[in-house]
Amino acid sequence: MALLELRQVNKGYAHDGQPNPVLSHIDLTIERGEFVALVGYSGAGKSTLVSLIAGLIGPDSGSVRFDGAPVRGTSPERGVVFQNYSLLPWLSVTDNVALAVDSVFGKDSAEARAARVRRYVKLVNLDHAANKKPSELSGGMRQRVALARALAMEPELLLLDEPLSALDALTRANLQQELARICGESGKTIFLVTNDVDEALLLADRIIPLGAGPSATLGESVLVDIPRPRDRKALNHDPRFKVIRAQVIDYLLSSAARKRAERKLQPTAAAARTAEATR
Amino acid sequence: MSDSKSTLQQAVEMVFLPLIGVLCVIGLWAITCTFAESLPTPLKTWEVSKGYILKPFEKRGELDQGILRFTWYSLVRVSKGYTLALLVGTPLGLLLGVSKMFTKSFDPIIQILRPVSPLAWLPLGLVLFGKPEPAGIFTIAMCAMWPTVLNTALGVRSIPQDFVNVARVLQLSRTKYLFKIMLPAALPYMFTGFRLSLGIAWLVIVAAEMLTGAPGVGGFLWQEYNSLIYEHLIMCIATIGIVGFLLDRLMSVVETRLRAA
Numbered sequence: 001m002a003l004l005e006l007r008q009v010n011k012g013y014a015h016d017g018q019p020n021p022v023l024s025h026i027d028l029t030i031e032r033g034e035f036v037a038l039v040g041y042s043g044a045g046k047s048t049l050v051s052l053i054a055g056l057i058g059p060d061s062g063s064v065r066f067d068g069a070p071v072r073g074t075s076p077e078r079g080v081v082f083q084n085y086s087l088l089p090w091l092s093v094t095d096n097v098a099l100a101v102d103s104v105f106g107k108d109s110a111e112a113r114a115a116r117v118r119r120y121v122k123l124v125n126l127d128h129a130a131n132k133k134p135s136e137l138s139g140g141m142r143q144r145v146a147l148a149r150a151l152a153m154e155p156e157l158l159l160l161d162e163p164l165s166a167l168d169a170l171t172r173a174n175l176q177q178e179l180a181r182i183c184g185e186s187g188k189t190i191f192l193v194t195n196d197v198d199e200a201l202l203l204a205d206r207i208i209p210l211g212a213g214p215s216a217t218l219g220e221s222v223l224v225d226i227p228r229p230r231d232r233k234a235l236n237h238d239p240r241f242k243v244i245r246a247q248v249i250d251y252l253l254s255s256a257a258r259k260r261a262e263r264k265l266q267p268t269a270a271a272a273r274t275a276e277a278t279r
Numbered sequence: 280m281s282d283s284k285s286t287l288q289q290a291v292e293m294v295f296l297p298l299i300g301v302l303c304v305i306g307l308w309a310i311t312c313t314f315a316e317s318l319p320t321p322l323k324t325w326e327v328s329k330g331y332i333l334k335p336f337e338k339r340g341e342l343d344q345g346i347l348r349f350t351w352y353s354l355v356r357v358s359k360g361y362t363l364a365l366l367v368g369t370p371l372g373l374l375l376g377v378s379k380m381f382t383k384s385f386d387p388i389i390q391i392l393r394p395v396s397p398l399a400w401l402p403l404g405l406v407l408f409g410k411p412e413p414a415g416i417f418t419i420a421m422c423a424m425w426p427t428v429l430n431t432a433l434g435v436r437s438i439p440q441d442f443v444n445v446a447r448v449l450q451l452s453r454t455k456y457l458f459k460i461m462l463p464a465a466l467p468y469m470f471t472g473f474r475l476s477l478g479i480a481w482l483v484i485v486a487a488e489m490l491t492g493a494p495g496v497g498g499f500l501w502q503e504y505n506s507l508i509y510e511h512l513i514m515c516i517a518t519i520g521i522v523g524f525l526l527d528r529l530m531s532v533v534e535t536r537l538r539a540a
Binding site: 054074075080084 | 441447451
């Protein structure tokens with residue numbers, strides 16, 4: 001049985017009384033132990049999809065099933081690393097991670113919990129900064145704290161919502177390597193959302209493109225059957241990388257072109273008025 | 280070189296410029312004295328009041344005490360009323376911030392009670408408690424709690440959605456959420472409320488003491504007005520202003536500390 005299964009999921013938000021479809025007919029299956037990357041445009045609904053899987057919001061129609069059971073609300077089984085870190089600024093690195101550990105492993109002894117916190121702070125190489133506040137850390141370090149916090153809950157499924165997109169290019173590259181290492185060590189099922197195709201190529205077993213919005217749909221998933229560890233330098237030369245990247249980017253570009261064409265076919269009232277005025 | 284200059288500049292800006300304002304007001308006061316006959320001149324005010332200022336803690340009689348002694352009585356009274364205001368106002372604000380239904384039910388009545396003057400609450404306090412002391416404290420609390428209530432509610436409503444999502448993903452218990460997320464996130468707003476509340480509490484004290492005749496700066500002011508010693512009246516006004524200013528400074532120092540932490 002698949003760990004995560006989405007069937008014909010639709011989700012939209014009402015905007016000024018107008019329904020505003022974001023995701024439509026989403027079918028997604030993630031097997032246990034898989035590392036799946038979702039690549040898509042900004043604003044296409046990637047974060048909405050993460051929120052649906054996390055249980056922060058519910059679908060308008062369709063089903064989200066986790067471990068066979070329908071998702072109702074959040075669960076420590078599905079850890080989330082948010083795009084903007086979302087660390088609590090008044091807590092130290094240790095305390096931020098401890099907040100998660102104490103909540104999920106509240107029954108363990110205080111020493112066991114403290115040991116678990118230390119283990120995960122060390123896993124992300126932040127033991128030297130354990131007592132610092134988030135404001136004293138760089139962006140990359142903050143995101144590592146967020147990762148430690150999510151991992152320390154020992155979730156079945158780890159959801160990474162554009163975890164590196166707020167970082168500068170160099171930090172980003174370093175953290176990608178580290179993410180590959182940490183994820184490899186943890187052996188967890190991971191769902192990574194990103195707008196960077198190379199990041200997905202470097203990390204994932206399988207890439208799923210998310211088309212342009214509104215009413216974004218998922219494209220055919222592409223297997224990344226390249227052995228690990230993957231070398232980011234090889235990304236530019238290895239023909240297998242090139243083929244996969246081309247497949248993903250082709251899908252994204254053609255879906256955007258399709259959306260543009262659709263918009264032309266169904267002009268909005270305002271567009272129609274402009275057209276009339278120019279005639 | 281440039282450092283010493285900047286210190287000099289700072290001294291000018293911190294001491295000399297404010298002094299200009301003070302001197303202007305005293306000058307205006309002196310000018311007013313030339314046509315308002317019963318208004319004591321600045322010099323006369325100082326001469327008549329200096330006994331109270333130079334021996335600020337002396338107690339010569341129940342209503343004849345050094346100015347800081349009176350100030351102390353007033354501060355004690357204010358701190359009681361203010362504490363009560365915070366104890367009632369903070370939980371009320373938290374509830375308003377958390378629950379839409381609570382807000383819809385209680386916000387209108389709060390908006391109605393908020394503008395009621397301390398002069399109106401005091402008689403009600405006397406009816407309720409029969410004695411002037413608890414009536415004064417009741418009045419201070421009733422008037423001073425609203426900024427705390429409203430700012431606490433605003434603070435809770437302004438908690439970023441990110442933190443709420445984190446709390447949901449981590450499945451924090453209600454107590455954990457309250458102490459680890461809600462209170463720390465709302466604290467800067469709450470402190471703004473605390474500060475405004477303290478200002479109001481100090482405003483109200485004068486009215487409360489005037490009406491109840493309790494010993495304190497306000498009580499002394501009213502008594503000296505009735506005894507036609509207008510010099511003391513001015514001394515009391517200055518004391519009230521300076522103490523209020525110092526209280527506000529004190530709160531803002533604590534506030535900055537908290538924000539920095």
